[in-house]
Amino acid sequence: MIDNHLPTGELQALDAAHHMHPFTEGAALAKKGARIITSAKGVWLTDSEGEEILDAMAGLWCVNIGYGRDELVDAAARQMKQLPFYNTFFQTSHVPAIMLAKRLAELAPGALNHVFFNGSGSDSNDTNLRLVRHYWAAKGQPERKVVISRWNGYHGSTMGAASLGGMKGMHAQGGLPIPDIAHIDQPDWWSEGGDMTPDEFGLERARQLESKIEEIGADKVAAFIAEPVQGAGGVIVPPESYWPEIQRITQKYGILLIADEVITGFGRTGNWFGSQTMSITPDIMTCAKGITSGYIPLGASIVSTEIFDTLNAAEEFAHGYTYSGHPVACAVALENLRILEEEGIVERAGKETAPYLKEKWQSLADHPLVGEAKIVGMMGSIALTPNKATRAKFAAPAGTVGYICRERCFANNLVMRHVGDRMIISPPLVISKDEIDTLIARARLSLDETYEKIK
Numbered sequence: 001m002i003d004n005h006l007p008t009g010e011l012q013a014l015d016a017a018h019h020m021h022p023f024t025e026g027a028a029l030a031k032k033g034a035r036i037i038t039s040a041k042g043v044w045l046t047d048s049e050g051e052e053i054l055d056a057m058a059g060l061w062c063v064n065i066g067y068g069r070d071e072l073v074d075a076a077a078r079q080m081k082q083l084p085f086y087n088t089f090f091q092t093s094h095v096p097a098i099m100l101a102k103r104l105a106e107l108a109p110g111a112l113n114h115v116f117f118n119g120s121g122s123d124s125n126d127t128n129l130r131l132v133r134h135y136w137a138a139k140g141q142p143e144r145k146v147v148i149s150r151w152n153g154y155h156g157s158t159m160g161a162a163s164l165g166g167m168k169g170m171h172a173q174g175g176l177p178i179p180d181i182a183h184i185d186q187p188d189w190w191s192e193g194g195d196m197t198p199d200e201f202g203l204e205r206a207r208q209l210e211s212k213i214e215e216i217g218a219d220k221v222a223a224f225i226a227e228p229v230q231g232a233g234g235v236i237v238p239p240e241s242y243w244p245e246i247q248r249i250t251q252k253y254g255i256l257l258i259a260d261e262v263i264t265g266f267g268r269t270g271n272w273f274g275s276q277t278m279s280i281t282p283d284i285m286t287c288a289k290g291i292t293s294g295y296i297p298l299g300a301s302i303v304s305t306e307i308f309d310t311l312n313a314a315e316e317f318a319h320g321y322t323y324s325g326h327p328v329a330c331a332v333a334l335e336n337l338r339i340l341e342e343e344g345i346v347e348r349a350g351k352e353t354a355p356y357l358k359e360k361w362q363s364l365a366d367h368p369l370v371g372e373a374k375i376v377g378m379m380g381s382i383a384l385t386p387n388k389a390t391r392a393k394f395a396a397p398a399g400t401v402g403y404i405c406r407e408r409c410f411a412n413n414l415v416m417r418h419v420g421d422r423m424i425i426s427p428p429l430v431i432s433k434d435e436i437d438t439l440i441a442r443a444r445l446s447l448d449e450t451y452e453k454i455k
């Protein structure tokens with residue numbers, strides 16, 4: 001049993017001494033001490049001081065069914081007793097991987113009927129990168145290697161996934177991107193749209209894909225990868241003109257479309273997948289996070305029948321992870337998908353709670369600090385600005401005001417994240433209307449306090 005009962009200060013000191021945190025400034029952490037979360041239920045976290053915090057980020061966009069579902073614990077325990085591990089290499093398989101692959105093939109739209117399991121979102125995108133190159137080689141076009149993605153897109157932290165991503169801060173550390181990755185600009189109208197209407201801007205940004213393909217040469221381009229709705233980049237909802245144009249261009253040049261659904265999958269945008277919400281037909285979908293509601297790590301690349309058939313006819317794809325199709329993770333995922341479906345969570349979130357959240361979220365746009373308030377399904381963002389009319393940026397370095405607002409939220413027991421000066425939410429899909437009211441009240445209070453602070 002893990003000792004949950006050490007005093008907070010002692011835990012913080014041990015944490016700062018030995019624990020290296022992802023995406024965390026070490027000096028700030030050592031000075032302030034981490035907030036230590038000890039338990040959770042539904043949409044509520046409890047910290048080591050007994051404070052109850054509304055988690056409007058579902059952990060890291062992952063706890064779609066909410067915290068504290070014993071059915072997932074029982075599914076893991078049953079599987080651990082029966083078969084805690086076996087691999088799926090070298091012509092072996094096991095029931096959880098078989099049944100989960102079948103279930104995902106049923107849920108995923110169109111011809112996406114074949115599943116390669118991975119351990120996370122990052123290594124799923126590494127799989128995709130290798131897989132699309134292997135696919136084109138198998139089709140006799142090995143020179144088709146380049147994958148195009150977007151600045152400010154996020155696809156993970158491994159060498160491949162961080163290269164696919166367009167986070168310049170990540171590229172600056174360690175010589176990324178790796179070769180044969182190219183980037184185009186993102187469809188963020190609020191920050192970059194200038195005098196264009198959102199639809200004009202959406203088309204302009206989509207057509208950058210066409211220009212980039214022409215510049216590289218279509219015979220060298222393997223795929224385009226993008227999140228249906230950018231998450232970690234700040235919940236950037238693209239203009240309506242964007243995705244149809246992207247789809248037209250990928251089809252015109254015959255390049256593969258990879259939809260990174262790590263955040264947008266499993267109900268987040270109001271449908272099972274963001275591709276359905278955005279009316280896209282991808283050739284590959286990247287999944288992780290909500291596939292197990294984050295209770296245990298698992299990732300998946302779901303590919304079309306055409307890709308599957310091509311790979312099966314080619315030499316062996318020399319790729320795989322020890323934990324590809326881990327039986328315990330697959331058993332937990334199956335139970336998670338059963339709950340999402342049988343309890344009507346995806347449907348209820350899409351039809352009832354998401355519209356309610358949308359109305360309340362958009363009401364924040366009357367706050368003096370808030371420019372646009374965007375939301376799709378259960379993922380939303382607000383842009384903080386000193387001047388709504390001109391969509392101005394703050395004089396302080398980007399992220400300063402967002403950080404203040406995030407700190408006020410945290411002090412008011414609300415987890416809301418900031419990306420630069422955008423505040424973002426992605427609550428568990430099971431959030432109730434009462435809890436949405438609490439979320440909005442705490443967000444408004446935190447915005448008021450931020451406003452006072454920066455005056």
Ligand code: PLP
Binds near residue numbers: 120154227262
């Ligand atoms: N792709 C997207 C769209 C993500 O948002 C993330 C993580 O936030 C990843 C990939 C990487 O997933 P993981 O952190 O599980 O490696």
